[in-house]
Amino acid sequence: MALIVQKFGGSSVANAEKIKRVAGIITDTYKAGNDVVVVLSAQGDTTDDLIEKAMEINPKPSKREMDMLLSTGEQISISLCAMCIEGMGIPVISLTGWQIGMITNSTYSNARIKKVGCDRIRKELDKRRIVIVAGFQGINKYDDITTLGRGGSDTTAVAIAAAMHADLCQIYTDVDGVYTADPRKVQGARKLQEITYDEMLELASMGAQVLHNRSVEMAKRYCVDLEVLSSYQRVPGTKVKEVTNMEQTKISGIAKDNDTVSIGIVGLKDEPGIAFKLFRVLAAKKINVDIILQSAAKDSSQDISFTISKNDTEACVNALEEYKSVLGFSKIIVNTKVSKISIVGAGMMSASGIAALMFEALYDAKVNISMISTSEIKISVIVDEQYADRAVQSIHNKFFGD
Numbered sequence: 001m002a003l004i005v006q007k008f009g010g011s012s013v014a015n016a017e018k019i020k021r022v023a024g025i026i027t028d029t030y031k032a033g034n035d036v037v038v039v040l041s042a043q044g045d046t047t048d049d050l051i052e053k054a055m056e057i058n059p060k061p062s063k064r065e066m067d068m069l070l071s072t073g074e075q076i077s078i079s080l081c082a083m084c085i086e087g088m089g090i091p092v093i094s095l096t097g098w099q100i101g102m103i104t105n106s107t108y109s110n111a112r113i114k115k116v117g118c119d120r121i122r123k124e125l126d127k128r129r130i131v132i133v134a135g136f137q138g139i140n141k142y143d144d145i146t147t148l149g150r151g152g153s154d155t156t157a158v159a160i161a162a163a164m165h166a167d168l169c170q171i172y173t174d175v176d177g178v179y180t181a182d183p184r185k186v187q188g189a190r191k192l193q194e195i196t197y198d199e200m201l202e203l204a205s206m207g208a209q210v211l212h213n214r215s216v217e218m219a220k221r222y223c224v225d226l227e228v229l230s231s232y233q234r235v236p237g238t239k240v241k242e243v244t245n246m247e248q249t250k251i252s253g254i255a256k257d258n259d260t261v262s263i264g265i266v267g268l269k270d271e272p273g274i275a276f277k278l279f280r281v282l283a284a285k286k287i288n289v290d291i292i293l294q295s296a297a298k299d300s301s302q303d304i305s306f307t308i309s310k311n312d313t314e315a316c317v318n319a320l321e322e323y324k325s326v327l328g329f330s331k332i333i334v335n336t337k338v339s340k341i342s343i344v345g346a347g348m349m350s351a352s353g354i355a356a357l358m359f360e361a362l363y364d365a366k367v368n369i370s371m372i373s374t375s376e377i378k379i380s381v382i383v384d385e386q387y388a389d390r391a392v393q394s395i396h397n398k399f400f401g402d
């Protein structure tokens, strides 16, 4: 007998029919003799609809009241799902965040979990009940309801799995796992059986939004074995864990990120402190910089290019213009028509020639590279947006083609 935490996302519980399907998965796990704790998100677009309702009344509501409102979505899901399981004649109870002692800090709308109580859940499991917990919500030291940030139910599930020392935390969603590349766009993309936490984090931060990032970080910290799988097809998903051994591939996945802008600063002085001053200006505006490239100096001047998220473009250019005299550059070149393509794989640490293979694939596809950056388990390149899909396909063929 095992203790299994199962989380179902909003689309998996969107209506009565879907709740019945989910109840089938839950009760089958229970009937196999396991202890089952379920975490649910709000049904379908409920959270968005609630936000819209709030905006009609007050466009600037306090975050405390916002959490009061948004937390209701999950409460609807858990009670409905519990009723469904009751109807099947199986013992079940639904519990909110405060009922299980999900203690968070006081940052309304983006609270961090401080402690997860286990006593109540344990007591209910001991009575052989299925326990259904509201995701996304907690309670702070003032006994007020908080929420964990959009997509936070994944984090609720992992936190409970960690606190209860669960054997497995299953995240059910509308995709059936993590793929080598976006299966809707890349021919031959296939589902991974396993992936490491670090690889998952890298892929997630580049747009493969299968899991909430914070949940993966937490799973890594507490060594919670995760599995991402589909609520619609009963097939094995992708396991996310510390080390993987089954697939001896060079890389695990390829991601394309269109939320990238490259900024070139031309004619900076070639003297100590310039990079410091430049990036301090950006840091002060909380602008996150990704890839940085400094060209070799010529005529005592130099160029520095870097990439940022599209949202930050205006703030970045304004900040640079404001400090133009201090930084002493001649012009700023903004290019919004770029994509970042990254290959990710823990196997890179021990294999050589991975970068060369990637660059060969780009050469095959006749795609020019404008920036390159590497880390232990990732290689990213910046390319012209219009060739990005072709580039991804070519890289995929190179690493995963037979």
Ligand code: ASP
Residues within 6 Å of the ligand: 009, 010, 041, 042, 047, 048, 073, 135, 136, 149, 150, 151, 152, 153, 154
């Ligand atoms: N219902 C919340 C949201 O939509 C939390 C979640 O789905 O995980 O963001």
Ligand code: MG
Residues within 6 Å of the ligand: 009, 010, 041, 042, 047, 151
């Ligand atoms: Mg949701």
